[in-house]
Amino acid sequence: MGENMTTGSQPKSDSTDSGCAATPPAANVTHMKILIIEDDLEAAAYLTKAFREVGIVADHASDGESGLFMGSENTYDVMVIDRMLPRRDGLSVIAELRRKAIHTPVLILSALGQVDDRVTGLRAGGDDYLPKPYAFSELLARVEVLGRRKGTPDQDVLYRVGDLELDRLSHEVRRAGKEIVLQPREFRLLEYLMKNAGQVVTRTMLLENVWDYHFDPQTNVIDVHVSRLRGKIERDFNNPLLKTIRGAGYMIKDDG
Amino acid sequence: MSRFRVLFKSTAVRLSALYILLFALCAATLVFYVTSMSERLLTGQIRDAVSQEVSQVKHAYEAGGLNLLLRTMERRARQPGANLYVIASPTGQILAGNVASVQPGTFDDQGWTEIPFIYERYADTGAERQHLAIANIFTLDNGLRILIGRDLGEPERFRLLVRQALMLALAIMGVGALVIWFGIGRNALRRIDRMTDASRKIMAGDLSQRLPVGGSGDEFDRMSDSLNTMLERIEKLNEGLRQVSDNIAHDLKTPLTRLRNKAVDALDIDNEERRRSALEGIIAESDQLIRTFNALLMISRVEAGAAAAEMTTINLSAIVADTAELYEPVAEDAGLVLTAEIEPGVEIQGNRELIGQALFNLIDNAIKYAAGGSGKPDVILKLSRTPEGVTLCLADHGAGVPADKREEVVKRFFRLDESRSKPGTGLGLSLVEAVMELHGGRLQLSDTDPESSEARGLTATMIFSPAGKA
Numbered sequence: 001m002g003e004n005m006t007t008g009s010q011p012k013s014d015s016t017d018s019g020c021a022a023t024p025p026a027a028n029v030t031h032m033k034i035l036i037i038e039d040d041l042e043a044a045a046y047l048t049k050a051f052r053e054v055g056i057v058a059d060h061a062s063d064g065e066s067g068l069f070m071g072s073e074n075t076y077d078v079m080v081i082d083r084m085l086p087r088r089d090g091l092s093v094i095a096e097l098r099r100k101a102i103h104t105p106v107l108i109l110s111a112l113g114q115v116d117d118r119v120t121g122l123r124a125g126g127d128d129y130l131p132k133p134y135a136f137s138e139l140l141a142r143v144e145v146l147g148r149r150k151g152t153p154d155q156d157v158l159y160r161v162g163d164l165e166l167d168r169l170s171h172e173v174r175r176a177g178k179e180i181v182l183q184p185r186e187f188r189l190l191e192y193l194m195k196n197a198g199q200v201v202t203r204t205m206l207l208e209n210v211w212d213y214h215f216d217p218q219t220n221v222i223d224v225h226v227s228r229l230r231g232k233i234e235r236d237f238n239n240p241l242l243k244t245i246r247g248a249g250y251m252i253k254d255d256g
Numbered sequence: 257m258s259r260f261r262v263l264f265k266s267t268a269v270r271l272s273a274l275y276i277l278l279f280a281l282c283a284a285t286l287v288f289y290v291t292s293m294s295e296r297l298l299t300g301q302i303r304d305a306v307s308q309e310v311s312q313v314k315h316a317y318e319a320g321g322l323n324l325l326l327r328t329m330e331r332r333a334r335q336p337g338a339n340l341y342v343i344a345s346p347t348g349q350i351l352a353g354n355v356a357s358v359q360p361g362t363f364d365d366q367g368w369t370e371i372p373f374i375y376e377r378y379a380d381t382g383a384e385r386q387h388l389a390i391a392n393i394f395t396l397d398n399g400l401r402i403l404i405g406r407d408l409g410e411p412e413r414f415r416l417l418v419r420q421a422l423m424l425a426l427a428i429m430g431v432g433a434l435v436i437w438f439g440i441g442r443n444a445l446r447r448i449d450r451m452t453d454a455s456r457k458i459m460a461g462d463l464s465q466r467l468p469v470g471g472s473g474d475e476f477d478r479m480s481d482s483l484n485t486m487l488e489r490i491e492k493l494n495e496g497l498r499q500v501s502d503n504i505a506h507d508l509k510t511p512l513t514r515l516r517n518k519a520v521d522a523l524d525i526d527n528e529e530r531r532r533s534a535l536e537g538i539i540a541e542s543d544q545l546i547r548t549f550n551a552l553l554m555i556s557r558v559e560a561g562a563a564a565a566e567m568t569t570i571n572l573s574a575i576v577a578d579t580a581e582l583y584e585p586v587a588e589d590a591g592l593v594l595t596a597e598i599e600p601g602v603e604i605q606g607n608r609e610l611i612g613q614a615l616f617n618l619i620d621n622a623i624k625y626a627a628g629g630s631g632k633p634d635v636i637l638k639l640s641r642t643p644e645g646v647t648l649c650l651a652d653h654g655a656g657v658p659a660d661k662r663e664e665v666v667k668r669f670f671r672l673d674e675s676r677s678k679p680g681t682g683l684g685l686s687l688v689e690a691v692m693e694l695h696g697g698r699l700q701l702s703d704t705d706p707e708s709s710e711a712r713g714l715t716a717t718m719i720f721s722p723a724g725k726a
Contacts, residue, residue: 119566133546185581211582213612216550219620224586247539 032147033057035074037067037093038082038109047080050136056143064088071097076104077147080139083110083121091124098125105146109134118214129214137248141200148199159194162241162254164233166194175233185210186229193242193252202249226250272440276433280426287422291415298411302390303368309339309404310392317396325402326352340375340389342403351400354378363401368392372408388412447476463491503669504552507682508545515541544681551683555668558610558690572602572646572720575612576639583619587635590627592652594619596637602646604720606695614691617684618650618716624680626654631711645697649717651704656712662701688718697721 034051036058038044044060051058059074061067064085071079071093079097083090094106108121111132118129128142159166163176171187173180182190188210193201203222207213230242242252309332317325326343333341333354342353348363350356359373372388391405450468457465466487467480515538522534580596587594622635631653639648657665657672664670666689669682685699692699697720704713 131550133549135543135546211578213616214609215554215613216547217616219586219616221582221586221616224589225582228585246536247543 032077032144033059033075034078034080034143034147035059035061035067035071035076036080037061037064037071037085037090038080039063039085040082047136047139051140051143054140062086064090064093068093068096071104072100072102078143079104079106080143081106081108081126083108083117091121091126094125107139107142107146109139137200138202138204141202141205141249144199145196145201145205148196159191159197161194161197161252162239163237164194164241164252164254166191173233175237178236180232182229182232186225186232189225189229190233190252193250196252198251198253200245200248200251205249272433272436276429280429283425283429284422287418291418294418295411295415298414299390302406302408302411306339306390306392306404306406310394313402313404314394322396322398322400325396329353340391340403340405340407342401342405344401344403346395346399346401348401353403355403358403362391363393363403366393366395369405375405444476451476451480458487463487463494500552500668507669508548511541511545511548515545548681548683551681551687552668554613555683555687555690558687558694567605567607569603570606570608570611572604572606572611572648573598573600573639575608576615576637576648579612579615579619580637583616583623587619587623590623592623592626592633592635594623594635594637596639598637598639599641602639602641604646604695606720610691610694614688614718615648615650617688618718621684621716622650622652622654622714625714626652629654629711631705631708631713644719644721646720647717648720649715651713651715653704653708653711653713655710656703656714657701659703665701666699685716688716692718692720695720 032055034056036044036047036051038047038060039062041062044062048058048060059070059076061070065087067081067085068088081090081093085093088096090108090110094108097104097106105127106125107128107130108126109130109132110117110121117131121129127146130139130142157167157169159168165174166187167173168191173182173187173190189206192206192209204216206222206226207215207217226242226244234240234242239254241254242250245251313325313328316328320327329341329343329352332338338354340353340355342355342358343351344353344363345351348360350358354377356376356378358375362369362373362375369391372390374386375389376386388408389405390408391403393401393403395401447468447470454465454467466484469477469480469484471477518534518538518541522531522538525531525534576596576598580594580598584594619635619637626633626635634651634653636651637648638651639646641647661672665672666685668686671680671682689699697718700717700719702715702717704715706712
């Protein structure tokens with residue numbers, strides 16, 4: 001059922017894509033090259049095509065062994081690995097890659113119905129985890145964030161987007177030199193958005209990274225918090241930085 | 257024939273055969289022992305009697321010579337059931353006595369005959385001429401041999417009698433065994449056959465079938481009982497599953513149809529802007545469907561049991577505080593005031609993700625159903641330790657849930673008529689209940705304000721029983 005749902009959810013995401021394609025993030029990642037290890041050929045074909053449409057080159061391997069081979073021989077920015085694979089299961093592929101000192105970020109896809117799959121997956125060396133069924137927009141946003149993470153260890157003390165500044169040490173936020181007072185949680189929300197500036201961040205990703213809950217929030221809780229934050233940082237300015245990406249999530253970016 | 261073979265193979269028959277064999281061996285040993293003992297006793301008595309007579313006869317001879325001896329012997333020989341008395345010449349020829357002939361060579365030895373000898377009586381006719389006897393033989397000083405003996409017919413008859421009794425007993429045992437074989441074996445087989453029949457029907461899909469219970473409370477009944485309990489549970493689960501899949505089919509058909517219609521409509525829209533918004537509507541609709549599926553999967557994962565979820569010591573106070581903080585602005589936007597009264601430092605064994613999600617669902621519900629109502633705008637979240645265990649209650653002043661519907665609202669896809677217009681999957685409370693069950697606790701629904709006529713409100717209480725802690 002999970003598989004069907006995946007394919008079932010994809011056509012809709014397709015339209016989400018076309019929505020996204022017009023927005024900046026797609027143009028942003030043209031240089032990215034990823035590897036998809038997925039035994040469901042239909043899903044893999046769909047993913048390859050969908051990634052290509054947003055400018056991401058995607059190679060495909062249909063079983064664990066060939067995926068491990070391709071992952072070891074070529075250089076990728078991100079690998080998307082299904083957990084259940086023929087010939088070698090996903091977690092063992094990740095473990096083997098890590099043993100070979102290949103530290104490419106890995107996103108695990110899983111249709112397994114266990115509550116603690118995510119923990120197991122991350123313990124095995126995965127960097128992110130997405131349960132099936134998922135929307136393509138969610139997968140894309142996560143792949144982009146993972147792809148950017150690679151090679152740029154996050155040591156910036158100061159995040160800057162346009163005239164908005166966030167100091168991670170002093171916990172101060174300024175816009176055009178004017179201090180903005182935020183609640184601790186709002187600060188973390190903005191910090192996460194700015195850390196991934198120019199990239200789509202989904203509601204689920206926000207709930208995960210700001211509140212540390214790993215499920216689909218289902219309701220508008222995140223939107224309420226984002227809109228409060230938006231109120232605080234955009235109120236007196238006419239150049240909006242925090243944008244809502246329809247059908248996907250949010251993005252902070254300076255278009256000006 | 258094959259049925260007989262099956263019967264023979266049954267445990268009951270094998271066991272009873274073994275027991276009968278052992279019993280027969282014991283019986284035979286006992287009978288052998290009894291006969292040999294009584295035979296020895298009888299022989300001893302005979303010897304005593306004969307010895308006594310021998311000494312009396314010797315005494316008569318010493319007192320009155322041959323004359324008295326003859327008279328004594330004659331008198332004794334006449335008595336009914338008399339012993340054997342023989343006076344023989346030194347060559348072994350019978351001179352007088354109540355015996356017609358004896359086995360040749362009997363007179364060769366003095367004293368007790370080593371083995372029983374054969375003799376004939378005067379009255380004997382036909383086949384029954386030969387009798388067995390033992391005797392004491394002694395020689396007088398004039399060379400005459402005197403034999404005093406006793407017939408062995410009596411102990412022989414006794415032995416025969418015992419042997420017959422033994423044969424009869426063994427025969428009865430054999431027949432009894434056969435009867436028991438058939439009785440127990442066939443009874444057991446018949447019951448097993450009935451069970452097999454019932455289980456075949458169950459395998460064929462009729463889960464309402466039950467294994468027959470005889471009512472005697474024996475081991476078959478006990479087994480049937482426990483299997484029946486299992487079947488009942490399976491049937492209930494199956495029924496639940498069937499109901500769920502029916503509901504899924506029903507509840508998903510509507511949005512799917514709507515989705516399809518929207519897509520068909522979108523095809524015909526020429527205006528780019530409106531077409532785009534139609535497509536976005538379709539996406540939103542699909543997202544709702546995905547949510548429903550995710551919620552369903554989540555519930556079945558939770559119901560799959562404790563093994564699947566990692567339980568750790570979690571700080572419930574912190575979780576509740578976080579959640580309250582997360583929802584406070586949402587409540588405010590809905591015109592409500594979410595207040596949290598949290599007892600600090602409450603820790604339980606549990607899964608943070610699941611409890612978090614359950615709490616999210618409850619608060620979502622409270623905000624959804626209390627917003628815009630006529631009741632007080634307060635939504636109170638309260639975490640406390642009570643004698644019952646750790647309780648986490650959420651009280652709103654919405655329309656509430658009528659008492660007779662409280663069992664149903666936790667069922668999958670069940671929604672009160674008034675709430676159908678609101679967004680939602682109809683799965684929220686089902687998940688809360690599943691999560692509570694996983695944590696060994698329960699979900700309790702009650703009125704917040706039973707006095708009020710239209711805004712009784714709903715208080716949902718998550719009770720973590722102390723046993724669930726550890």
